[in-house]
Amino acid sequence: MTYIKFHKDLIVYQKAFSAAMEIFHISKLFPAEEKYSLTDQIRRSSRSVNANITEAWRKRRYEKSFINKLNDADGEAAETQNWLDFAFACKYIDEKTHLDLYKKYDEILGIIVSMTVNSKKWTFSETKNTPPNNSNTQ
Template sequence: MRDYHKLRAFELVDQLALEIYKCTKSFPKEEMFGLTSQIRRAAVSVPSNIVEGCAKSSQADYSRFLEIAYGSVCEVEYQISLADRLGYLDSQSAKETASLASETGRVLNGLLRSLRTEA
């Protein structure tokens, strides 16, 4: 079993999930069951899949959960962009959150590439 606390990718996704919850507090009430719910679920899915992957004994299962996490990061990146274009985020918050999501995706993708070269 792997210790997810030691992964830079986990540190970033944990920070991203917290940031998403903070910035979606100000989303319009009519988005409670729409974009607010969707982006929050995607943001929580990322660290959750990393944690679950780390608990798996096989390298294949670990990689599969990291790939799911990467897909969710990509989803969050789009949803941040959408929220910004809809005017739900101030430009500074949108820029910072998008930057964090992008960095998270790069680090997670790097981890996946390193696992593929080991196989």
């Protein structure tokens, strides 16, 4: 049984980090006039997914705080999908890239929702002192 010790051990963190880096590289090809709008927005929201997962992990002593930060990560992931829609509509990315990234964020969103619904498994309690194992629920 593998225990999750750090936020970087979370599969959802790893998937979100990988997707954000992919967006970073793709967004380098966006037109210069998008620098302060679409490019900045999609980079910020995609990176914010990881930042909020990291904060949620550090706040797991308090279930409500943990859920709140996961809700923020959920919102940022959905916002990233919105910006992907704009990038595709503006023809800055092709259909395959759009669908691949959109599906990655659907998976990330699914994991975040699962962690939220099962927050008691992830947060500390008086009767439980070990973190959850690294299973497919995260």
